[in-house]
Amino acid sequence: MVDPLRGDALRYVQAVARTGSFSAAARSCGVSQPALSNGVARLEDHLGHRLFDRSTRGVRLTAFGARLLPRVDAALVALDDITAETRRWAAPTDADIRLGVSPLIGSDLIGRTHGAVSTVGDAAQHLVLHEANVADLLVALRAGDLDLLIVPSVGPLPGYEHRIVGSEPVVVVESSPPDDGPVDLRDLTDQSLILLPDTCGLTTFTQDLFTSHGFPVNRYRGEASSYRVLEEWANLGLGSAMIPESKLASSTTRRRRVHDDNGEVEIFYAAIWDPSTAKSAELRSVVDLLTE
Template structure:
């Protein structure tokens, strides 16, 4: 495995086309196709599903894409760190986030800061909750963006955004698609969760506990949020996901409500370690996210 293979795979995933990816990577299509085939063999599964009209990620590819992107970002971060060592004016800001986080909101929130500070290289790392915690402790990231329910008492934090939860009924459920449903009125259908440490299970447990309610977890585990949707549509089980992780065309999703009929939501926060010396530009970013970023997100996406 080499970085070029990973670059090819990322280009195909982002462009949705082998020919376009080859063009963007300045490579011939046979070279790109062969490199991806070798990568798939080494990883033990197909990354892409190809037809005459489209190229889409397989569930396996969807699962590995964040890790491919993170590996390539780590290479860029290494180069930037070396540059920062030789040139103190060169600055690095490293943001880690859970897969549950809406990347569109994150990108929109920091866009004005990035434009105002072109000298700061911003790197993203999508990781599971435990890994984010370890990276923060070892100073491999500067902040992490996570559901508030999984933040630690030792961390400082400020609010980021709130996302509404949706119930994805199993095909065998009687729940009419699109109709709001209280979490206390959900069918007894088991809820499908992911197998990783993204925080989905912990967040749902916190939401249900706050309402003095419980849910039964499906004994199997999905590899991604899209698989949860697929399994729900097949009647394997039901799902509960934040709005940003539900396909826009899903007509069966039901807004989830509390006992009082209010939207059931996930609150997301920025979190960082307290009492740690930090450079002035990082403090400036912390001041920025505490004041301007929430208003930008609210204006772009609303409150839920």
């Protein structure tokens, strides 16, 4: 059973109190809104009192929440101190920036990161690039084998810094689209969606997107192996495929951008790093350049 007093739940509370919004807090934590909301709700159930009053006007601390918040802040400081002191023992001494990226990350963002590393570092510093599935990248970051990740912003990683460094529109590919105009996410619930294995982050993003709107995912029973196959199968009429626009194999592929009640749906990419490593200041400077 998941302990509701874990550090990630406390960070969610801290972020909601700081931003006054569950959606803004989710973005700052690099997680989906349902994941953050569920974490806060489990903590409230465990404590037996509500931490926040939710209304159409926004979110504010209850009297109990205001009383508890300084203790939440102190607990997180203590946790971060323990984590930082432990990781300093294994701090890397080489000058290179070891970057791990999901296959979803395009060459444009990788190129910008390479330029940022060149700007921040000295002549002896290089960008060493590793592409792998998200789960493997997270293991490598925790083990100290990578310094920085750029991955889809779809899951929590407590104790690490998160910053959104890019985004792009999400499109749907269909065999016979009625037109080239946008499609409402709600309308895709009637279509069979072809998905990938849950490795690069796209499937997690897609499922979280539908869940956050309260929509079911009508999943195709098969599974594609690549973005190219997603596109080909959709064009064959096996189902529809939701893909970041940059991952389309052909610029001539007919596609429709996906919209929800807030406008155009985008997938966000986050930089993640350990704030306690010896390279933390350099990594923060690199990420600062990516967000300018």
